[in-house]
Amino acid sequence: MGSQRITLSLFFLLGLFSSVVCNTQEIQSEDGLLKPFDNWCKQHSKTYRDEEKVLRFQVFKENLLYIEEHNKRANSTFKLGLNVFADLKYEEFRAQQMGLKVPLPLVRKRKEETNFGNIELYDIPSSLDWREKGAVTNVKDQGSCGDCWAFSATGAIEGINSIFTGSLVSLSEQELCDCDTSYNSGCDGGLMDYAFQWVIRNGGIDTEEDYPYVGAEKTCNRKKVNRQVVTIDDYIDIPANNERALLQAVAKQPVSVGISGGGRAFQLYSDGIFTGPCTSSLDHAALIVGYGSQNGLAYWIVKNSWGKNWGRNGYSYMVRNTDVPEGICGINTLASYPIKTNPNPPPPPPIPTPVKCDVLRYCPAGTTCCCTQHIFRFCITWGCCKFESAICCKDQQYCCPQDHPICDLATQQCRKASRNTTRLNGLSSMTASIL
Numbered sequence: 001m002g003s004q005r006i007t008l009s010l011f012f013l014l015g016l017f018s019s020v021v022c023n024t025q026e027i028q029s030e031d032g033l034l035k036p037f038d039n040w041c042k043q044h045s046k047t048y049r050d051e052e053k054v055l056r057f058q059v060f061k062e063n064l065l066y067i068e069e070h071n072k073r074a075n076s077t078f079k080l081g082l083n084v085f086a087d088l089k090y091e092e093f094r095a096q097q098m099g100l101k102v103p104l105p106l107v108r109k110r111k112e113e114t115n116f117g118n119i120e121l122y123d124i125p126s127s128l129d130w131r132e133k134g135a136v137t138n139v140k141d142q143g144s145c146g147d148c149w150a151f152s153a154t155g156a157i158e159g160i161n162s163i164f165t166g167s168l169v170s171l172s173e174q175e176l177c178d179c180d181t182s183y184n185s186g187c188d189g190g191l192m193d194y195a196f197q198w199v200i201r202n203g204g205i206d207t208e209e210d211y212p213y214v215g216a217e218k219t220c221n222r223k224k225v226n227r228q229v230v231t232i233d234d235y236i237d238i239p240a241n242n243e244r245a246l247l248q249a250v251a252k253q254p255v256s257v258g259i260s261g262g263g264r265a266f267q268l269y270s271d272g273i274f275t276g277p278c279t280s281s282l283d284h285a286a287l288i289v290g291y292g293s294q295n296g297l298a299y300w301i302v303k304n305s306w307g308k309n310w311g312r313n314g315y316s317y318m319v320r321n322t323d324v325p326e327g328i329c330g331i332n333t334l335a336s337y338p339i340k341t342n343p344n345p346p347p348p349p350p351i352p353t354p355v356k357c358d359v360l361r362y363c364p365a366g367t368t369c370c371c372t373q374h375i376f377r378f379c380i381t382w383g384c385c386k387f388e389s390a391i392c393c394k395d396q397q398y399c400c401p402q403d404h405p406i407c408d409l410a411t412q413q414c415r416k417a418s419r420n421t422t423r424l425n426g427l428s429s430m431t432a433s434i435l
Contacts, residue, residue, distance in 0.1 A: 033061060044084050044309060056087040063087075067268055077297060077319070078272030084309040085267050094262035097306065098283040099146025101189035102258065102334060124251045127292035129301060135162040135254060136289045137170045139314030141307035143215035145187035150176040151305035152256040152285035153195035157205065157338050159254030159289070161230045164340045169230055172211035179220035186217035192256040192285060196235040196338050204228025204345065228345055232338040240333045241325035247291065249337055250300075254289045257302070258282035258334035259318075266329070271312050273299045275319045280330035288335075291320065300331065357382040372396045386425055398424040 037060050041047070048056055060082075067080040085093050130136050137158050142151055150173040162168040177186045180198040184190030199205045202225060211224040238245050238255070249255050260266075261284030265277060273294065290301035298321040308314045319328050326333045352365030363369050363384035370392035371379035385392065385399035391414075392399050393407035400407050400414035404422050407414060413421040 033057075033064075040082055040086065046087060059089055060087050062089075063268060066264065070265070076272075076275075078274045078317075079270050080265065080268040081270030083268060083270055083311070084307065088267070090262065090264040090267050093264075093267045094283065096144050097142075097146065097148070098262050099142075099148045099187070099189040100258050100283050100285045101149075101185070101191055102282055124247060127290070128251060129290035129292070130159060130254050131289055131301075133163075134168055135159045136303060137168060139303065139308050140173070140213070140305050141215075142173070142305040145177070145215050145217070146189050147173060147177045147187055147217075148285040148305050149184065149190035149192055150180075150195060152287050153192040153199075154205070154208075155287035155289075155303060156192070156254055156256040156336075157196075157199065157230060157232055159287075160232065160338050160340045161344070163253055165344065170208040171230060172206045172208050172213070172224075174208075174213045174218070175206050175211045175221075175224060178218050179225055181220075188217075192258075193235065193237065193336055196232065196336070199232055199338075200234070202228065204231040227348060229347070230344055231340070231342065233341045234339040235336055236339060238335040238337070241327075243320060243325075243327055243332050246288075246327075246332055246335050247320075249335065250288050250291055253337055254287050254303075255335050255337045257286055257288055257331050259284050259286055259302075259331050260329040261286070263329075266316075269311050269316055273297050273317045273319050274328065276328060278329040280326040280333065282330050282334055286316075288331075289315075302331075355384075368392070368399065370396070370399050390425075393424070398426055400424065 034057070037057055040060070046056075063086045064082065067082065070076060070080050085097075088096070135158070137155070140151055142148055153176065154171040154173050158169065158171055176184070176190075176195050176198065179202075180190070180195055182198065183194040184198075204227075206224050206227045207229050210227060210229075211221060236249075238249050246255065246257075260278045260281050263276075263278040266274065286305070287303040288300050289303050292299060292301070297319060299317040300320050302316045302318050304311060304314055304316060306314065318331060320331075322328055354362040354365055355367055355369055356362050357369035358379065361369075361382050363382070366388050368385040368387060368390035370383050370385050370390070371381070372383040373379070373381035373396065387399065387401040389402050390399045391402065391405045391407065393409065395407075395409055398407060398409070398412070401422065404414035404416050404420070406416065407424065408421070409424075411421075412424045414424055415421050
């Protein structure tokens with residue numbers, strides 16, 4: 001009966017990320033836990049070698065016990081669950097997922113706006129969700145690369161670009177990870193302000209579609225760097241420990257923030273308004289996309305970069321108005337946002353598509369493939385006529401433009417139905433390239 005109850009409870013937890021109904025003895029026992037663990041592994045595409053599986057199973061059990069103990073608390077405002085990180089010790093989790101680097105000189109020389117506080121709080125909506133206004137892209141997943149700073153920066157730029165242009169464009173974290181190397185360090189960490197600076201210096205940033213994310217630091221693709229699709233003009237650092245100023249900023253646009261995200265409770269967070277415990281030692285970057293309140297408890301809506309299998313479909317709701325200057329997990333201490341005052345550059349002209357002759361050979365865009373040698377019905381050699389949609393002459397040496405479609409081989413001229421002529425264009429000088 002005890003084994004049945006723990007198995008059913010675990011399935012409920014796996015499916016809904018809510019509390020389980022089982023006692024401590026049952027959780028500590030291995031009876032009935034292996035199958036739910038295997039199901040969890042399948043759900044999150046986890047595979048291990050035999051020795052590693054034993055270790056991960058023990059960590060899974062310890063995390064389950066921690067989750068159950070927390071979820072029993074009647075006064076807790078949030079729930080923990082068996083999310084994608086349930087097989088990691090929190091020390092491993094911190095080493096793998098945290099990537100915010102805050103050098104002290106930058107903290108001392110932050111670029112702060114002096115006008116914060118001029119807007120009264122009654123001028124600000126009581127709740128706001130930039131997702132509902134089309135200014136937030138889908139939740140992304142940084143994987144095991146510590147470039148949370150890049151996701152926070154692109155999220156803020158995506159937001160202000162959508163507000164300014166009315167178009168939501170997903171931008172390339174991979175470009176920042178690969179190319180923004182003056183001060184940032186790719187998967188080894190970085191800072192949103194440096195990312196904003198790089199985008200300004202580069203004259204813009206490419207799209208995620210054109211420069212997709214691979215979850216590892218690669219060599220910078222210089223051709224892609226020159227595709228400046230979205231631009232920003234400046235950025236502002238919100239005064240540290242000033243929640244009022246932070247609220248005013250979020251009322252205007254999504255805002256990049258640093259937080260302390262390496263605690264065990266945040267690792268296993270699944271729903272509700274997160275109230276800690278956590279320190280104010282910043283090690284992770286995220287994006288505030290709104291705010292609100294529930295049952296008298298005010299919260300921030302925070303977009304994370306750990307995929308939809310963490311938190312509330314990739315988001316956390318974090319308590320605000322805590323009367324602690326630095327805010328929950330230090331969220332008030334390192335916030336910034338980009339400024340956009342100018343339109344994006346015109347889109348680059350489309351790259352000409354080569355003309356396919358057969359499976360292996362092609363001609364340049366704007367030309368026509370003409371067979372110059374064939375056996376029976378199969379062409380074995382192709383030439384490229386310089387005219388688009390041209391007429392290939394039967395001698396397999398010449399071609400004619402579409403507006404002079406008659407090949408007159410005797411006079412070496414291309415004719416219309418009338419006497420208008422033009423010279424034949426030879427094929428022998430061009431050979432189709434191999435794909």
